[in-house]
Amino acid sequence: MEKVIQTYQLTKSFKEEEVIKPTDFSLRKGEICALIGKNGAGKSTFFKLLAGQTTPTKGDILLFGQSGKKIDQARKRIGFMIETPQFFPDFTATQNLEYFRIQRGVVEKKRISEVLEIVGLNNEKKKQFSDYSLGMKQRLGIALGLLSNPDCLVLDEPTNGLDAEGIMEIRKLLLKLNQEKQITIFISSHILTELQLLAQRFVFIKNGAIVEDLSKDALDKKSQKQIYLKVDQQAKTAQLLELTYPDIQYKVLPNQTITIQNHIDKSGEINRLLNKNDVLVNEFHLESLRLEEYFLDFVEGNKND
């Protein structure tokens, strides 16, 4: 599979501080990859290195297999949106894109209405930028990234500050671009759950180092589950569980609640066991430990430190 981005021991230091530690990374064609890290982890710096907006202290970058002098040409195949682009507030969407089209030397003028159509702003193209909602502004940023008809989009926190509906709009748009136009997407956020329904791969960055690189399946497996029970006889339930499953891991909580952390696959069996022994089960469900918590554990240092 063709590699869109490859880095080898890519490093960036500001004065004495290594804000990107030597990083080996690769992004394959067609992937939607999320770069997750809290504020200051190094996401923007990593993207700026790829965009050529800052130079590496050490290491190499290959874009579409090209490095050295040929990298500038290859870079044109990637649309970057790093930090919210500086649009002119008094210009309409069309005028703003026209400015950047000329600046970037994109030949076809008709590309402007094409990209506005793609991001769903064609009906709003005569509105001044300052009258746009944040979601519309972010979509215009993506339209700008699409102007040169790229094979890949690199988007730095495009969902930042958006409400749930705005996040969903961006998600739908990016999924469409990936599925219908085969655009590879590398997108960052400091909130994992925002990208959970979008990405197929999750790369975690902490203090400038990639500390975990997981497929969606691997991430789902890591997001622990537990059985949540509300019963009328807590002590009897605990006793039955211990007798039946000697290695059971459970917690006794207030309000006649018990949570079980292992034997998740035996939830039906456990329910039957309690019913058979006249324990009244008022609530019984499988709880998924939110991925957000997994991430928080992770960046706060409880995991992989």
Ligand SMILES: Nc1ncnc2c1ncn2[C@@H]1O[C@H](COP(=O)(O)OP(=O)(O)OP(=O)(O)O)[C@@H](O)[C@H]1O
């Ligand atoms: N030009 C610079 N000079 C000095 N330090 C910098 C510079 N740019 C970034 N840094 C530092 O590099 C580290 C990583 O910053 P970066 O903006 O890449 O993080 P981030 O993960 O994108 O965070 P955010 O989500 O807040 O944008 C921070 O400690 C930041 O202060």
